[in-house]
Amino acid sequence: MKRAVLIVLDSLGIGEMPDAPGYGDAGADTLGHIAESKADLAIPNLLSLGLGNIEGVTKLKADAEPKGAYGRLTEMSKGKDTITGHWEIAGLYTEIPFKTFPEFPEEFMEAFEKEIGIETLGNYAASGTEIIEALGPEHEKTGKPIIYTSADSVFQIAANTDVIPLERLYHICEVARRMLVGDVQVGRVIARPYVIQDGQRVRTSDRKDYAVSPSGKTVMDHIKDSGKLVYAIGKINDIFNGQGVSLSVHTDSNMDGVDKTVQALHADFEGFIFTNLVDFDSKYGHRRDPVGYGKCLEEFDNRLPEIMGAMKADDILILCADHGNDPVHEGWDHTREYVPVVVWGKRLKQSVNLGTRASFADISATIAEYLSVSKSEMGESFLGLLTES
CATH class of the missing domain: 3.30.70.1250 (Phosphopentomutase)
Incomplete structure (x- = not known):
């Protein structure tokens, strides 16, 4: 009975993308600036999975033999907002950015x-x-x-x-x-x-x-249509306007989101657990609080062994982000950055460098292949790098 568990560490970017200057985000590096601002940043569990081994992550210590697979994802879609990021993670490309308004007419x-x-x-x-x-x-x-x-x-x-x-x-x-x-x-x-x-x-x-409804079918739709369960935790249901969701639960905080993810892991079903942890973004990124962001990351890191311990033999865990929100950048808005991807499972290979991927949607393609459902319109699976041939 296979399950994919995807946890979005909302806004944890890992460095400016090549087109960042066009978005006003030259020099943005959410994780790097957190590490610089909180010199005693203690996230041993994330580092043990390979977060510090990712290309471009220079402010954290690399693990000699990480237990997970690790890489960075490029956003192909135009924009740096929550919906665009999550939709691409789920397999949809946004060619024309959603309109923004300094004020409404x-x-x-x-x-x-x-x-x-x-x-x-x-x-x-x-x-x-x-x-x-x-x-x-x-x-x-x-x-x-x-x-x-x-x-x-x-x-x-x-x-x-x-x-x-x-x-x-x-x-x-x-x-x-x-x-x-x-x-x-x-x-x-x-x-x-x-x-x-x-x-x-x-x-x-x-x-x-x-939110507006997704522009097409996502991996969530394909999983649900196959008869498997899509378990949405946090603001996932809102982001996708309920499309492709079988069961949704609200969260009050990151730690509540972790609690409810662990509860979902203890249940017996086949399918997909999709969690968003929004505090990183809403409480610390937008408020430009790098030290608070670091403490919030430490809180999650402390709970990571609990999440991993609740996983069954055929569960796979994927950690990623949906955009950046550099807490030392000017203003208070998101930043156009690469995002990390870290993958772990009891039966997956360890110490696998996934490199720089062409799209956030590689996550959805990997999940689709793992759960044996149709893939969405974009993305290339990296499942073959994680399993024995």
């Missing part, structure tokens, strides 16, 4: 406000934590939701849940998702609820993403 905002029955605040690009501090007092006084965007293709709506209850916030997001089509289509509408704790505005784990 006045005529759209007027129509949106009429539809939801209230005026809005903001409508500019900002850090989520900064804009709720800047506009929170007015929002809490007037009840007007806060609208903001970023260099990603997003329309984000923030609200204090004591002012706009969560279900009302979700409804407002659903209205926005329905209206943001055509010339104003964006990849995601995101609910950004917050509360006030000890006098501080704190975002909650009730974030919800409303």
Whole structure:
């Protein structure tokens, strides 16, 4: 009974891609700058699997005989956002990047406000934590939701849940998702609820993403169509708008995501476990906190033996990222970087250098071959490098 377990360490890039300057990301290196900023970075389990052996990773110590296979992935698609990265991991190419808006057109905002029955605040690009501090007092006084965007293709709506209850916030997001089509289509509408704790505005784990549906069939569809289970953990279900998902569970944090991944591993089924650990990106990359990012990476590393210990003989584990988010780079947005791929299984070869792969989609092609299902539109499997001939 075979299973593939894919955990996305959201935003853990490993160095600028050749086209990074065109995205304003020259010199970006998420993992390298974390290692420089936190000199005592302790991630022995990731290093034992080969993370430090990957081409271009120069700030970490290479393992003499890594227990896993390791390499780096190139993003073929245009963009550096969450949806583009995850869709390519799952086997879809995005040729035209999702539209981004420094602000949304006045005529759209007027129509949106009429539809939801209230005026809005903001409508500019900002850090989520900064804009709720800047506009929170007015929002809490007037009840007007806060609208903001970023260099990603997003329309984000923030609200204090004591002012706009969560279900009302979700409804407002659903209205926005329905209206943001055509010339104003964006990849995601995101609910950004917050509360006030000890006098501080704190975002909650009730974030919800409303994404456009995938442009074609992904490896998830092929696995589900074959009768096997696709078990989505974290924001995976939102990113794919539920397409190709058999079972989905929400997570409150990275560690909750690990807990629920381990729970899934203890269950008996054949198929695919797909987990996203978003704290790396949302709490530390966007907030430009390299030391906090490093501590978060250490927390995951400490749990890695537990994940591996819960795996059955025919399970394979793949760790990767979906883009970069260099915590020392200017601004607060994603960065165009290579991402790591680390693979381990009890019956897989060790110390295998997968090299620099041409696409994130090589992951989906490998999973498809391993689970004996149809492959998606792109990607080349590296399964043959991991198994005995």
